[in-house]
Amino acid sequence: MIETILSNIALIIGTTLMYSTPLIYTSLGGVLSENSGVINIGLEGMMVIGAFAGAAIGYFVGDPWIAFIGAGIAGGLFGLLHAFACVTFGANQVVSGIAINFLGAGIALFLSRMFFEGATMTKSIPLDNKMPRPLNGVFPDGSLLNIIFDNQYATVYLALLMVLIIWFFMYKTKYGLRLRSVGEHPTAADTLGINVMRIRYLSVIMSGVFAGFGGAAMSLAIVSNFRPTLVSGHGFIALAAMIFGKWKPQGALLACLLFGGAQGLAVFLGQFDFEISTQLISMLPYVITIVVLIGFVGKSAAPSADGIPYEKEHKY
């Protein structure tokens, strides 16, 4: 009895990790961009282009890591575009982000039709060329650790590692301090000799890179191809997780795990022959998120200069 309960919990933990991973990468991207003072509502579009680039490169080249990096570069290019508008030209950041979402979806599907004989779905990557599963078969069959880790792709561990790295970078290094100071008070940072423009550029580009990773974590690991409905809103959920996590990497991680956990629970409950419809169970992650927001989180505060374009020469 206890064993079944434990193995079920292990199963839920496993699916939680799997579903949280793409969200973790993408919301880390959001953390970087917004802490430097640039709202990034374009995460969805960057994720879509990353998912496509990952699947397409994975299919043509065959190496999952090259594909993963390629996805990061593709996302980073969109980050560059967003930075170009927001940092150089003081764009309305929400508007630019919405534009990125349309461009990401449009360009991904356009390229898919060009490279995959008119199909909006890329061809499947052979199993051997998908992301490796480092702990596959390491633990004995049927053990709890095996249930949790057996099928986890390398992207899962890398995501957790990235949270640690970003946290360390933001709060323990001088570059992280600079990044945060640019997002809180760019004028003060500028007087201290920090190059506001450069830091914002780098942050927004890295934000795109991470969102691209997030997309590839779906198309190279969870599934093995790109299709128009693959990302469908996960970028927005990652955005929500980032706000939910109060603009901090560790907070975003927890929010993503909560969401992935609710999704894992939904998948777990879905396998039983309940009288409850699977459609209602699928609502669970979204309902839980709202309930948690209402009950426990309260008001969240964005970095002070988030969303405000910075101009060096103020006319007072």
Next chain:
Amino acid sequence: MKLTFKDLRKKLYIFATEKTIGFTLISIFLGLVVGAIFLAAAGFNPFQAYWVMLRGIFAKPSYMSYTIIRATPLILTGLSIAFAFKTGLFNIGAEGQFIIGSVAATATGYFLHLPLLIHIPVVVISAVLAAGIWGGIAGYFKAKFGVHEVISTIMLNWIALYFQNFLIYTKGFQKPGGETSYSIQPTANMMILKTWKQSEAGREWLLQHPFWKDLLRTPMNWGFVIAILMAILVWFILNKTALGYRLRAVGFNKFAAEYGGINVNKNMIISMFIAGALAGLAGALQVVGVSHKVTLIAAMEGYGFDGIAVALIANSNALGCILAGLLFGALKYGGTKIQMFPVKAPSEVINIVIGSIVFFISIPKLIKVILSRKNKKGSTK
């Protein structure tokens, strides 16, 4: 008076930077240029593609009718988002509010049996109320608990989507053997001349009048007229009423509004209610006018997200939403034509065009910089 080249440049500069319409038109033009570059890079003839698209929008009465039918829900979701923008809220939830509206319309359209002239108003009003409440929930969460409306509306979108799918699998609502609901009663159908079109006399008359025959081939309905009336109403509420003044004051400066004695929380809820109602109306009109039922949806259909772009292109102007919605409807409908022979280009280029238009709209400074450099070179100073 002689018009020199320099004057022309100056005029262009003023047109592009000081009048928002001029700036919007230039952004649209540049968006089409970007689309053309993508088409050309992929080996298609962009002029041919755009020509086919243009013909596909205007060449036949039925094409224009389809364009208008496509534009109708986008005008309304655009209005929904523009309205919320004006009051300082970002309504990403138009998508879900649209779903709630269409579900409510289908339910009241199918289950209720009412006389012809009463049924449609009942269906539409109940859908509008349901979606208004759905939107109001997000406003309430924000006012009462400080939950960011972007998060709550994103979550509510998905809850609405699964709710619709849940109902479609519910006995009594699901049409046996399909993944759709039952169709609404004929009394709730808003298609123009629906019964006459299929009657003996109607068919004969149409046979002799090819223009009308082609036009009435489409599910033409009163939705577009309602959408235009709504745009005027929204413009009126925002600009000519005390409620609109309060809502805009809250959007402009929350703290100043509060200081001036305006109940900010109440106005946030009202604003989200109205935004939800507008998106719900879009869903309701889609059901009574075009689809007559709801079907299983695997992913977001995009009425709400497209509405964001409509609102942005319209610069959150209520009347601008009509034009932006028509542009969007035309691009979307015309875009399907380039997928076919003879162009056979990916219709997704439309999303690239739309994305580029929105992108250029986000950076008015870019156009200013380009034109002012030219101005400087042109001037002798």
